[in-house]
Amino acid sequence: MPTVQEIADYAESTASKLGIRKYDIYGSSVDETSVQVDRGEPKQVKASNRSSVIVRVWNNDHLIGVTTTTDVDPKGLELALKTAQEASTFGAKEHIPDFSPEATAPTAEVKLEKRSPAAVADLIDQLIAAEKQLLEAHEAIASVPYNGLSQRDVDRFYLNSEGALRKEARSYASLYLYSKTEQPGRKPRSAGAVRVNHSLAELDIKGCLTEALEKTISHLNYEKVRSGKYRVVFSAEAFLSLIGAFSNLYNAQSILDKRSLSTPDSLGSQIASPLLSLYDDALHPENVSAETFDGEGTPTRRISLIEQGVLTHFLHSAGTAKRLHAQPTGHADIGAKVSVGPHFYHVLPGTTTDSAFQLETAENVILIDDLQALHAGVNALQGSFSLPFDGWLINRGEKVSIESATVAGDFRDVLKSIIYVEPEVEVTPGGVCPRIWVDQLSVTGE
Template sequence: VIVDGRSGVATATMTGPEALEELLAEARVNAADAGVDPVAAVAGPDGVAPPDLELYDRRIESLSVEDKAEIALALEAAVMGGDRRMCGVEGADYGDSVVVSAVANTAGIRAAQRESGAGLSVYAMASDGAETQTGFGFAVGRTGQELSVELTAAEAVGRSVRLLGATKPPSGKVNVVLDPWVTAQFLGVIAEMLSGEEVRKGRTPFADRLGEVVASPLVTLLDDPTDPRAPGASLTDDEGLACRRVDLISGGTLAGFLHNSVTGAVLGGGSTGSAIRSGSSLSVGPRAVRMLPGATARDDVLAAVGDGLLVTEVSGLHSGVNPTSGDFSCGVEGLLLRNGEVAEPIREAIVASTLQRMLTEVLSVGDDETWFPIDASGVTLAIESLSLAGA
């Protein structure tokens, strides 16, 4: 509720008339203790129709508990049989859900949707007798019947085995190729910095750069929850407004920001259907970030780089990014590249730069777009000259 510019939020686990009356009363009490926000308002209909998406797959209802257990066991068995160096599985999981949600308010918003989701995940362990390495594999879809146990297991096996014998690389400047999984994580961080909430609060280096060149012309970045392939695809945002494609960077030029109704009103242009509610607070965020893929095959991206580093995993990315300045420093694992070919594995290394510089130094964009359950997809991405700290 919003009372005299003060917002109050309350939650309940029951939906009967009496519970709803108590919920409203609690929200009003909470509003009385909140600070005044002069732009606080309830979102009203903006005339944009929700996308035509089918987010629910009825086949999800046909899987019994026993079926789901068998999927998880089959995943474990596929990992253990995938390579003679496999020595264990930390966990093999299958999970699914059906979510029904609705949004209604006094300004005329009425929205509802039903969606299903299913996922496989596995953490594999490989050993060469001297050391043990782990690797993950996962898959997401609208129902379990869409997921491949074999491909998920193969991913985990490959990630664990290829890091056996890894050492610290030499320090210096190095051309870097990001694996799609790593690219997706970076894109998620960049998209969060293109939030109207961050612009409003002056906490992003992109705040005053709308219409300026901020990236290589190879870079087109967007948030598109109308894409049915995206795990985060949705009919409406958390204010009940229709989700829509939002162009963030177009051919290297900063094209827009993500907005909810409040930031859209303050900064102009209105909501982009990007409201996100986390717990009691309403904010702004991406649902389906993607960089438009290029026309270059992954092997050709590696070949063009020549000598460099293929990064297959990052650690500490979110904590290692300064969202105000764009500076970042994070741990990496991966494989050295020699003459465009994958060479020995490396670990315990750190790459550092700024996100702004990284965007402008993109050398090549792969054609291998892959969606991940982190509200983003990724492609193989080559970047010129990042700082690498190793041995």
């Protein structure tokens, strides 16, 4: 692949030849290797290189044409620019995207670099060893049906005809272990764990093994739970799953499309308990897949979404920011249409409280570890959800796995019913979050 500077030079000379005055180009390339194993043998080994370049051209009538390509040599780039130029004749005439006003602003000084990839044989050996340890750790664990170890190199760039030129590269590796039990006269139980870091050498394989094992064993002793209203404690991963499922709450594009729980006038309103604060922070030190700019070249940054229960900001692209008289926030993904999406959540306590709750002394509390079927059990436009979950009923330190149950409610009520945000946070692939205590949620047993 040519360097970003070479691509910029090609684009400038070709655009001049074609009479194109205004254009921008966003591209990414991903090299990935992944392995799966089954009972000590390689089950699947995959290697791929995925490249995508999006070219946008504005014509003299200020209409925009968009095309994609994987070929960024001079001929390929010329064809892409020419195709986008021709497509601009049919471009939308309302809410036409434009350059981000911050496309040439300085980005944060974050150290992003590639790590040397491990050999495929090392990936296989490490995963086989992890599977073996998990199988031998407890007699009830019969298989690890879902597992995976992968490493990925990512290169990104953005440039435009007004002199913007950005590039970055990073690497990360991930491990997933999901074990399943078999016991005579008992239902199969399962649990999993995930770890992500910059490279295989930095991956916390031992921690992933320990978590998967402890969770799996804790589900062996299970009982039915009575239906009713419960005080519920969401794990970091479970609460972030809910936050992500209802992200239209602060997504400016969803708000403008009238597919959101918020309106443009919702800023400044109390939507959650004062105990909760929520940020989107692409540059958080724990974010292994940090990005310093978005698809429009806007620098990423820490954005306050909810401050002590008050909705403080929306996530913006350049286009939504212009329509709502705000500033871009670095959350744009460009394509045929510009979309808006979060990067990495950071949940933390808002106002201080004298109350403190502990699972060790709590009575009749349900700890939800993992929410399932979010694709089917969430109505994001109404705010409602009904979701199966993995978790435990906790009573004065006694922890009993729940056989099968669903939790249901309205997300807005959940936010307002938060009674405690624990001070200690947990790092997950999607963000940093403590356990969240919510009062009076409906739980339906089997």
